Amino acid sequence: MLAGRNVPKTFWPEAVKWATYVMNRSPTLSVKNMTPEEAWSGNKPTVHHFRVFGCLAFAHIPDAQRTKLDDKSIKCILLGVSDESKAYKLCDPKKQKIIVSRDVIFEEKKVTVETSDDDDESDSDMSEPLNPIQNPSDSDNENQASTSLAPRNRRPPAGLSDYVLGSELDNEEELHNLAIYTPAEDPKTYEEAAKLDIWKNAMDQEMESIKNNDT
Structure with missing residues (x-):
């Protein structure tokens, strides 16, 4: 679940929790003609809100929290559902914070980490050498010239100053x-x-x- 969607390993507890959440609401051989959740609570669960864990999600930003020039949504990662309310639990990778939202649009076929045009441009810029390439012979000559030392004046030891x-x-x-x-x-x-x-x-x-x- 984590590797397939490029989700950071730090979210493994959320992955386990989401897998358990789905299994408890899915048919199983241990309970006939019902799901474990129905056998436990007596209520037949709905699955229309199921989404692929770690898929790309866009959480809507309320009008009161943004200006006309700001983005209308935040690019997030789906981590499951919230325990406090009937909403989705999301992660904003840019600001590294957890978001709980009901108004979410999902793109389940896309991975969460994508290469943007800006990244491609930065990679192309970095591919160019910062300094001109020098031939090995030229660099060796420069190193020898820079490391050459002035001739030292030989001085007798202090103990032989009287000789x-x-x-x-x-x-x-x-x-x-x-x-x-x-x-x-x-x-x-x-x-x-x-x-x-x-x-x-x-x-x-x-x-x-x-x-x-x-x-």
């Missing part, structure tokens, strides 16, 4: 230091180390440091 990097030495000084600090072979004895100025200076500095620290 001079090799890149800051000129070529002559760098070669001189390399010649001093890279002897052919390290001395193995005190006598060999004392013959080299670099080792002698290092030992003198160490002795001076020990003397100053009283160690």
Whole structure:
């Protein structure tokens, strides 16, 4: 009942209630020569007001509630009959509210949800791309150009701020230091180390440091 008429699933209680309402007023094998409603109440029910559940319905708007330019009816969905009065229970899908009305015109062969001309126009407008299509190669080039970063300046770590990097030495000084600090072979004895100025200076500095620290 719901799927056949595109009725929202939230109205399943109304669908069950309407099906029960119709079955109680229809012939059945459980009760001979009468309907369950007649067997219960003693009154023979009428069925001329039966309509297809979920069909398209147009509820009339009273003149006092509209102007001359307003619509004369509201497009609704049939949900059954009202419990309070002899009227139909309808749903206004646009305003999402329940309407009870006696003055209703039905179109039982039409489904409740239809595609309007406005929807078709909106779909055609949406089918057009909002932005021009770019070739993959062009977009890749633009992405590479936009994401390219300026060269970074290398900075020494904070802990090495007191040291001079090799890149800051000129070529002559760098070669001189390399010649001093890279002897052919390290001395193995005190006598060999004392013959080299670099080792002698290092030992003198160490002795001076020990003397100053009283160690």
